[in-house]
Amino acid sequence: MNGxxxxxxxQCMGPVxxxxxxxxxxxxxxxxxxxxxxxxxxxHKWNLDAWRYDIELLPPPDYLxxxxxxxxxxxxxxxxxxxxxxxxxxxxxxxxAPGSAKATPVFTEAMAxxxxxxxxAPSNDPSVAPLFQVGERVRARNINPLGHTRLPxxxxxxxxxxxxxxxxxxxxxxxxxxxxxxxxxxxxVQFTARELWGENASPKDSVYLDMWDDYLEHTRS
Amino acid sequence: MADDKTTMDRRGFxxxxxxxxxxxxxxxxxxxxxxxxxxxxxxxxxxLRTKALESLLVEKGLVDQAALDALIDTFEHKxxxxxxxxVVARAWVDPKYKARLLSDAASAxxxxxxxxxxxxxxxxxxxxxxxxxxxxxxxLCSCYPWSVLGLxxxxxxxxxxxxxxxxxxxxxxxEFGLQLDEDVEVRVWDSTAELRYxxxxxxxxxxxxxxxxxxxxxxxxxxxxxxxxxxxxxGGGKA
Numbered sequence: 001m002n003g004x005x006x007x008x009x010x011q012c013m014g015p016v017x018x019x020x021x022x023x024x025x026x027x028x029x030x031x032x033x034x035x036x037x038x039x040x041x042x043x044h045k046w047n048l049d050a051w052r053y054d055i056e057l058l059p060p061p062d063y064l065x066x067x068x069x070x071x072x073x074x075x076x077x078x079x080x081x082x083x084x085x086x087x088x089x090x091x092x093x094x095x096x097a098p099g100s101a102k103a104t105p106v107f108t109e110a111m112a113x114x115x116x117x118x119x120x121a122p123s124n125d126p127s128v129a130p131l132f133q134v135g136e137r138v139r140a141r142n143i144n145p146l147g148h149t150r151l152p153x154x155x156x157x158x159x160x161x162x163x164x165x166x167x168x169x170x171x172x173x174x175x176x177x178x179x180x181x182x183x184x185x186x187x188x189v190q191f192t193a194r195e196l197w198g199e200n201a202s203p204k205d206s207v208y209l210d211m212w213d214d215y216l217e218h219t220r221s
Numbered sequence: 222m223a224d225d226k227t228t229m230d231r232r233g234f235x236x237x238x239x240x241x242x243x244x245x246x247x248x249x250x251x252x253x254x255x256x257x258x259x260x261x262x263x264x265x266x267x268x269l270r271t272k273a274l275e276s277l278l279v280e281k282g283l284v285d286q287a288a289l290d291a292l293i294d295t296f297e298h299k300x301x302x303x304x305x306x307x308v309v310a311r312a313w314v315d316p317k318y319k320a321r322l323l324s325d326a327a328s329a330x331x332x333x334x335x336x337x338x339x340x341x342x343x344x345x346x347x348x349x350x351x352x353x354x355x356x357x358x359x360x361l362c363s364c365y366p367w368s369v370l371g372l373x374x375x376x377x378x379x380x381x382x383x384x385x386x387x388x389x390x391x392x393x394x395x396e397f398g399l400q401l402d403e404d405v406e407v408r409v410w411d412s413t414a415e416l417r418y419x420x421x422x423x424x425x426x427x428x429x430x431x432x433x434x435x436x437x438x439x440x441x442x443x444x445x446x447x448x449x450x451x452x453x454x455x456g457g458g459k460a
Contacts, residue, residue, distance in 0.1 A: 008360030008411065010384035016396050017381070018443075022374050024297045029271040034372075035292040036275060039284045052362055068363070068378045073267050077274065085283055094273040096281050103282035112291035115300075115338045123343060150413045152360055154387065166343065166416055186414045193407075197388055205407040207387050210414030 001146055002153060004060040009154040009197070030069040037076055042107035045083040049176035053148035054079050123167030123186075130185040131213045136162050138189060139219040140211065148176035151215045155207075158195050159219055163208070164188035171212055184213040295338070301371035304335045305419055306440035308346075308369060310433045313424045322346050322421070330369060341368045341417050347410065348421045349447070354401055355408045356394070356447035357418045358386035364412035366419045370442055377446065387411055397448040420447040427453050 007013070025031040041051070054075040055063075063071065080086040090097055132138055142157040143149070150172045164187060171182035189211045193201035278284045308330055312319035322329040326344040344366055347355035359365065360383050365373040376382050385393050390407045394400070401407065410418045422444040428436060443449035 005361055007380055007384040008358075009388045010380075011388065013379075013381040013384045015381060016376050016379060016385070016393055018376050018397065019374065024301075024372055025293075026375075027268065029268040031293040031297070032271050032275055032289060033267075034296065035289040036271075036278065036284055038292055039288050040278070043283070055362065064380065068375070070267050073271060073274075077270070080274075080278070080283075086277060086281065090277055090281075091274070094277050096277065100281065102280075105282060105285035105288065107288050108285050109287035109291045112288040112295065115292075115295055150361060152411065152413065154360075166414070169415055186416070188416075202391065202403070202407065204404065205390065205409070207409045207411060209411045210416050212414070 001056060001148065002144060003056050004063050005056045006153050008152045025069075029073075033069050033073045033076065037072060039105070039107040039112075040076075040080070040085070042111070043085070045085065046079065047170075047175055047178075049148060049170070049172040050178065051079075052172075053176040054082075056148060123169060125168040125183065128168045128183050128185065130165055130187075132162050132165075132185070132187060132216060132218075134162050134165055134187075137219050138162055138211075138216045140189070140191075140209075140215055141217050143215075145173055147173060149173050151211065152209070154196060155191060155209055155211075158191050160189040160191035160195065160209075162187045163190050166210065169212065171214060173214070182214070186210050186212050187216075189216070296372055299336050300338055300367060302369075302440075302442035302445060303437070304330075304333075304338075304371075305366075305369040305442070305445045306437040307333050309421055309440045309445065310437035312346075312421055313428075313436055314433045319421075323348060335368060338368050341366065343416045344369065345416055345418050346421050347408070347418055347447075349423050349450075351423065352404070353406050353408060354394075354447065355410060355418075355420045356386060356390050357410050357412065357420060358383060359412040360384070360387055361411075361413060364417065366417035368417075369419055370445055374442070394448060397443065399449055419445045421445075422447075422449075422451045425451050425453050 025034065046054075055071055057078075058066070058071060058074055062074065066074065077091060081088055081091060087097060096102075137159060138161070139159045140151060140155045140157065143151065166186045166188065168183050169186045171184055174180045174182045187210070188208050190206050190208050193205035193207065194203060196207060275284070275286075275289070279286055308322065311333060312322050318329060318332075321332075323346055326346045327340045327342050330340045330344065347357075349355055363373055363378040365377060367373070382393065387409050390409050391401060412418060422440065424436070425439065428439065431439075439451050439453070441449060441451065444451045
């Protein structure tokens with residue numbers, strides 16, 4: 001989806017504001033929102049790609065206006081309803097529906113004390129062959145999928161070089177919509193700054209993007 | 222009169238914008254003024270909404286309050302850039318460790334250990350040199366090597382950094398006070414997949430006699446994202 005979240009290359013966002021001695025969370029509620037998001041993930045109702053897509057689906061004016069954790073909160077409220085954990089009525093009233101069954105939390109304090117990174121697919125599956133080789137010149141496909149994608153607009157149609165093969169990962173475009181894992185290789189692809197931004201860019205500079213097989217095509221140039 | 226018409230038009234525009242695009246140019250004050258009319262499901266104050274949602278989820282048995290407390294404690298006090306700083310300092314004093322770090326970061330970081338946090342499998346370390354400067358960004362969201370650096374700062378998640386780091390890395394670095402020579406190669410790493418990048422900065426000149434522990438104290442989060450260099454303490458520090 002060509003959404004506002006895909007902002008690489010935009011120039012209207014002003015200077016970068018650096019905050020000295022920044023706290024991890026600026027308000028108590030931000031920490032609670034962060035923790036609730038992580039804890040609910042243990043129910044496996046969604047995956048990381050679907051989780052990211054929920055934030056991308058926020059209306060663009062909200063996406064740009066809201067603070068980082070306001071976005072997390074808004075997407076969380078939508079998500080718990082969407083995945084049937086909470087009804088709209090319960091969200092509005094703040095109370096469980098009368099007579100509704102009570103679950104037992106799957107993410108406990110003991111688990112929180114041994115924190116694991118988010119689970120991603122094993123990256124060294126020999127049964128999935130790479131479609132491209134390190135050193136090969138490739139073009140990022142010019143695709144405009146309506147759902148979630150991790151191929152930014154600024155790289156589409158551009159030519160680069162494969163510098164690393166990271167192994168096998170789930171394909172976010174399908175996994176985000178529960179349409180299959182479609183496991184495939186991910187590569188680090190180097191695009192020169194001039195290829196991406198034109199002649200005024202530094203001839204020395206490059207941008208490296210991680211790209212799935214399905215984002216790439218062979219090129220003769 | 223003309224103002225009324227403008228307001229009406231804007232209101233209609235905003236209604237459409239809630240499901241469409243192109244409303245970014247509308248002043249945020251106008252938007253928030255009418256926001257509550259469109260969504261009256263929950264109170265607008267995020268603190269109140271969060272409290273209501275948490276108590277609902279606890280009552281339904283979907284989250285465990287003690288687990289939430291433990292998660293917050295971990296991210297506020299246990300995970301953070303001091304972990305990454307230890308890794309960097311070790312790489313500076315031990316060339317063999319540095320070689321392992323650059324070829325298999327997850328194993329090398331695990332040698333040092335991150336307390337109760339497991340290292341992400343797909344961590345990569347990028348080495349800065351006098352001729353190559355690496356910079357990490359996530360243009361699409363906020364991907365960040367949190368297991369070694371903690372949660373990302375606001376600037377990393379900001380629209381300004383996300384949008385400009387790829388098209389104007391040298392300008393962004395200047396805003397951080399870092400002016401790179403023209404002949405330095407800038408490599409920007411956009412974290413579009415599950416790989417998590419962090420930068421091994423250059424060891425500062427004059428730090429030759431410092432211990433590994435002293436060196437770790439010099440290493441900043443910003444240097445490990447690539448928006449700063451590591452410098453000696455003001456006044457020259459310890460010789």
